[in-house]
Amino acid sequence: MSSKDWIEKDYYAALGVEKSASSDEIKKSYRKLARESHPDHNPGDPKAEERFKAVSEAYAVLGDEKKRREYDEMRSLFGSGAFRRNARGAGQPGGMPFDVSDLFGGAGGGGEARFGGGGLGDLFSSIFTGGGAGGAARPRGPARGRDVETEVALDFPDAVRGVTLPLTLRAPGVCETCHGNGAKPGTQPVACPVCHGAGVTTRNQGSFSFSEPCRNCQGVGTIVEEKCPECHGTGGVTKTRTLNVRFPAGVADGQRIRLAGRGEPGERGGSAGDLFVHVKVRPDELFGRTGDDLTLTVPITFAEAVLGTDLRVPTLDGTVTLRVPPGTPGGRVLRARGKGVVRRDGRAGDLLVTLDVVVPATLSDEARAALETFAEQTPPAAREHLDARVRRFS
Ligand SMILES: [Zn+2]
Ligand SMILES: [Zn+2]
Secondary structure (H helix, E strand, C coil), X not given: CCHHHHHHCCHHHHCCCCCCCCHHHHHHHHHHHHHHHCCCCCCCCHHHHHHHHHHHHHHHHHCCHHHHHHHHHHHHHHHHCCCHHHHHHHHCCCCCCCCHHHHCCCXXXXXXXXXXXXXXXXXXXXXXXXXXXXXXXXXXXXXXXXXXXXXEXXXXXXXXXCEEEEEEEEEEEECXXXXXXXXXXXXXXXXXXXXXXXXXXXXXXXXXXXXXXXXXXXXXXXXXXXXXXXXXXXCEEEEEEEEEEEECCXXXXXXXXXXXXXXXXXXXXXXXXXXXXXXXXXXXXXXEEECCEEEEEEEEEHHHHHHCEEEEEECCCCEEEEEECCCCCCCCEEEECCCCCECCCCCECCEEEEEEEECCCCCCHHHHHHHHHHHHHCCCCCCHHHHHHHHXXX
16 A cells, blocks of 8 residues: 555545545444455455455555544545646656655646646635646646635725726745745755655554554655745746726625636646635715615704704715605605715616614703703604503503
8 A cells, every 4th residue: 555545545444434434334234344345254255355355455544543534634635636736747867756746636847836726726725716626637728827815894985986906816826936946946845754755654554554644744755855945845836917907886785796807827728717706895984885875874963853943964975965854753764866876877876874863862951951841842752552452461
């Protein structure tokens, strides 16, 4: 068994269990299959013996919690190409014990950590998703650049009015100082002293010997003694580019904007991918938004509600005066036409002002006296319809 085995062999399939199987399910399935294929029960049957070996090999890994985790991890890592740099080791004497390019659907490129091939890209998956993942089959001809996704937070007024912002995008690339091998210029990676360049270590357990990826060199077979100062030995660097992106007026929280051809450049003349920008809009401390209407809550006193008043309230760009007619109930919504979000067709939503009648928590003596006078002069609230129901329980 080698690290190649770990990547190529599906131990779950060998034991006939799901990847999510519990350790009990794995044990049960193993016992059943091992019994059926045991050489003692199948004397002189080489196929049964093969099967027995395969089942035992699979169980040696999946039956051990720790090893199973490592196996899962390794398969997911290699499947997504996170160790792509290691492909360079293939060209080193005694380098990779297996051909990484097989794992990437023949992506070619001799270990260049390119944007399109998975590569370090998964480390930046929050920024870059989609396109050319892992071992997906590549179309013939120049490869289209990959789509890029990013997220932008806009201030509330900018989202309402529209704004152009410079967007800095980060993409993984090969370190130009060391050309990706991670070694300080003038030095070379050397064979790993633990695995002697094999990339795997072997140990014996019972009648089987097991190989695992070397922990000292992470299966690469070489180690870097003097690290490249630019990439700190990783072989990869983050490259940045800046784009000016226009966000149209009225762009809403959660919206996704597609900018055709502004993703990663294509390779060797291929067309560029698209850029998808996920928009977040920071909430405003005053205004809310419902579609094209802006919303605003304005506190008024009981006296203002009863007697009526003119209210001067802010809009996003200035102020507007609203008439509160006498006898306006709390919760009433006043509408300032055209003071909302200006749409693409030039028409605008409204500003919706909700009146919040505020009850004072404390009163001055004068105010209390005035209010008591007011209460004496005011007919009781119309509660007869409720009182009838209350009397039934008295
Ligand atoms: Zn090693
Ligand atoms: Zn470097």
